Amino acid sequence: MWEKWMRRALELAALAEGRTSPNPLVGALVLDQTGRLVGEGFHSRAGEPHAEVGALAQAGEAARGGTLVVTLEPCCHHGRTPPCSEAVIRAGIARVVVALKDPDPRVAGGGIAQLRQAGVEVIADVLREAAEEQNHAFLHRLKTGRPWGVLKWAMSLDGRTALPNGLSQWISGPPARAWVHRLRAGCDAVVVGGGTVRADDPLLTSRGQRLPEPLRVVLSRSLDLPEKARLWDVDPAPTVVAHGPEAAGRSLVCGPERLPLEECEPKALMQALANRGCNRVLWECGPKLAAIALRQGCIQEVAAVVAPKLMGGMAARTPLGDLGLQRMEDVPTGMLQHPIGIGDDWLMRFRLRACIDFNR
Amino acid sequence: MWEKWMRRALELAALAEGRTSPNPLVGALVLDQTGRLVGEGFHSRAGEPHAEVGALAQAGEAARGGTLVVTLEPCCHHGRTPPCSEAVIRAGIARVVVALKDPDPRVAGGGIAQLRQAGVEVIADVLREAAEEQNHAFLHRLKTGRPWGVLKWAMSLDGRTALPNGLSQWISGPPARAWVHRLRAGCDAVVVGGGTVRADDPLLTSRGQRLPEPLRVVLSRSLDLPEKARLWDVDPAPTVVAHGPEAAGRSLVCGPERLPLEECEPKALMQALANRGCNRVLWECGPKLAAIALRQGCIQEVAAVVAPKLMGGMAARTPLGDLGLQRMEDVPTGMLQHPIGIGDDWLMRFRLRACIDFNR
Incomplete structure (x- = not known):
């Protein structure tokens, strides 16, 4: 019976898609003692109130003896906002329905334990898989210390990303290119290499669909x-502009910020981006950098746009450089x-099997 | 009101898919004076009776004053079988409903004219586009003198058809490979180059799904x-084994038949295959031969199987060689x-815009 309400809570959470990093998406709703919906809330961005707080505030006194349905375990620690578990208890909630235990080591079941200790009934794991899917980027970062990587390319049906020249x-x-702007809006950063800057002079924004715009990152060895x-x-x-120690002494053009890495590698960049709160990073780079990012485990997903064209050419650029296989x-x-049709093109989304080991 | 019956006639025609070359697919049915279905037929293979003849035979006396619904204009010439227009008139049919005028220069409206002259009402162009689509390979051969060419390849998501090695x-x-056998069953010939024989030693049959099996063709310069x-x-x-004059003096292994061409080019091969009655030819060759076939206008359609894999490699084989663009x-x-899902793979079928001119 809780699935229906949890589905609604997941919908609420999705309203802030791409805007909550480094936090996860969270949605919550409150039912009164008779099972009537009396409050809804979602986490809109880091620093703003948690989803439970909004839903409880909307419910007011009607929350007493009622049920809180929330996609993520209420937190039990003082972060930028006070612990939600205490707010839930204070509101007199009798039952909490949770989809996902918070994998944040500061919570990790502690919120649920605190609620149970206070006599609140807790039902866990309701639509857990859907909640995991909704927060796969956040969960990946917590597990690996690196953001979820999406590699994007557009190619002809014969797998070409440029003519031989x-x-x-x-x-x-144009519709597929507009879709890429939307894809960027769901990411915290967009990465290219120096070669792409030189060849394409891209803008790499979401064209205002995400404000602030995703961080634009150039990884440049030289x-x-x-x-x-x-x-x-x-x-x-x-x-x-991210670079390794070998370029530490070199000067940089005016405008962009400098991001020195311990080594000029996708892996080090992704760790630095995780430290800056990125959950999801889009790679729009050329084939060589893409292959290195893939080999270093920085890519979890590919979004390939396939155009109804045949470009040919033995020397023509293709999406991925050598993987050493x-x-x-x-x-x-x-x-x-x-696949999803976008104009005349087809979008193919590919999720890599976890734990690919290139060093076998 | 005739669309419904024409759709049925098209279904009947499709029963012989891949088996009627050099003839088209044709289906027919007869309704008696009251509009009741009294006969059905289809053309099963060249030399066998035409669709109308079967349907009229099944209808017998009930055809008198009735309607013949047929996907292709009845023929008016003596070929391997006597003219159908005469059989229709003799059966006392009052009305003929036709989808497509026969583009065969020996017919080309003559069948319809003959029927009208005999006082039979003729309704033409019913579901004409669907009938054109059903016989696009046959129509293409009549128009161009060459079979319809389908280029097939299997590639990883990053457009690779082999590892760098x-x-x-x-x-x-396996499901996609089984689908390729079905694809072959719908073709009259399957073409590879010498390189594919050397590298893959393929069997190139439909695994018994088409009997006789499609003609297997090796185009070899040397x-x-x-x-x-x-x-x-x-x-x-x-x-x-097809070859040009430069290999005329060379000997050939035992088994295969020799097919000398005026020049060792896809264009000349396709003309020779049209002369042997092929309406549809499948190209399963490597990238260089595929690119030449495409440039010479021998490819009308691509069937690309996309596998959920990333193979990478700057030097790796890709589907198409240089097109000189x-x-x-x-x-x-x-x-x-x-796209159509086949097992874990996706089939992408692509139809080239007509009249591509590579020599601009």
Whole structure:
């Protein structure tokens, strides 16, 4: 019977998609003693009240003896906001229905234990898998210390991302390119290499669909970057240039922030981005950097736009550089979701099987 | 009101899919004077009776004063079987409903004219587009003198058809490979180059789903072919080795038939295959031959199986060799149909826009 209300709580949580990092998405609702809906809330962004607080405030006195349905275990620690478990108890809630235990080590079951100790009935694991799916990026970061990586490319049906002479604008149609802006809006950062800046001079924003815009990141070994680039104008969105110690002494163009890494590798960049609160990072780089990011476990998902075109060319650019694979059994596999038509193109989303080990 | 019956006639025609070449698919049915279905027929293979004849025979005397619904204009010429227009008149049919005028220059409206002259009412163009679609391969051959070409490949999501070291077995899963057997069953011939024989030693049959099996064709400039290959055993299916005049003096392994061409080019091969009665030819060749076939207008359709894998590799084989394109505006486009899931893989069917001119 709680599934129906939990589904509603998940819908509430989804209202803030792409805006809560480093926090997870959370939705909550309150039913009074008779089972009537009396309050709804969701976590809108880090620093703002938690979902339970909004729902309880809306319910007011009607919460007493009622049920709180919440997608994530109420927190029991003082963070930027006071612990929710105490607010729940204080509101006189008799029963809490939870989808997902909070994997944050500061909570990890402590919220549920505190509620039970106070005599509140707790029903856990209701629509747990759906809640895990909704917060897969957040959960991945907590588990691995790195953001969830999405690799995006547009290609012709024959797997080309440029003509042999390097031309690539445009492979996909305007609706698919607009979809990429929406994809960016769901990410906390967008990464390219220096080569993409030089070749395409991209803007890399969500075109205002996410405010603030995702962080634009250039990973550059050499800092050999063009003097002028749309990314250096940080009015539309912030830009950082990440580099390793070998470029520490080199100067940087005006505008972007500098992000020194211990080594100029995707892995180190992803750790630095996790430290800045990124849950989900989009890679829009060329094939060589994409292959390195994949080999270093920085890619969990691929979003490939397939255009109804044949570009050909033995020397033409393709989505992925060398992965060092010698046997078909070692090829990374995963799950291709049902393709979605966008204009004349097809979006294919692919989720890599976890725990791919390139170093076998 | 005739659409419903024409749809049934198209269904009847489809029963012989892949088996009527060089003839088209044709289905027919007879309604008696009161509109009751009294006969059905379809053309099962070249040399066998036409669809109308079967339907009229089944209807017998009930055809008198009735309606014949047929997907293709009744023929008016003596071919391997006597003209159907005469049989229709003789049976006392009062009305003929036709989807498609026969583009065969020996008919081309003559059948309809003959019927009208005999006082039979003729309603034409009912579900014409569906009938054109059903016989697109036959219509293409009549229009161009060449069979409809389908290029098939299996690739990873990143557009690779082999690992950098050349390994490629298997990219797609068993259900997709079984689907390829079905695809072959709908074709009159399957073409590979010498390189594919050397690298993969393929069998290229429909595994008995089409009898006789499609003609297996090796296009070889040099006749530098392996001594042993599964294709040389012509018990399961016939094999021909096509070559140009430069290899005329060279000897050939035992088993396959020799098919000398004026030049060793896909275009010349397709003309020769049209002369042998092929309406639809499947290309299962490597990237270089595929690119030449495409440039020479021998490919109308692509069937790409996309596997949930990432294979990578700058040097890895990709589906299509160089097309000599310099501008994105010149890239061949077309229509990507709704992908179909086959096991873990996705089938993407692509139809090229007609009249692509690579020589602009």
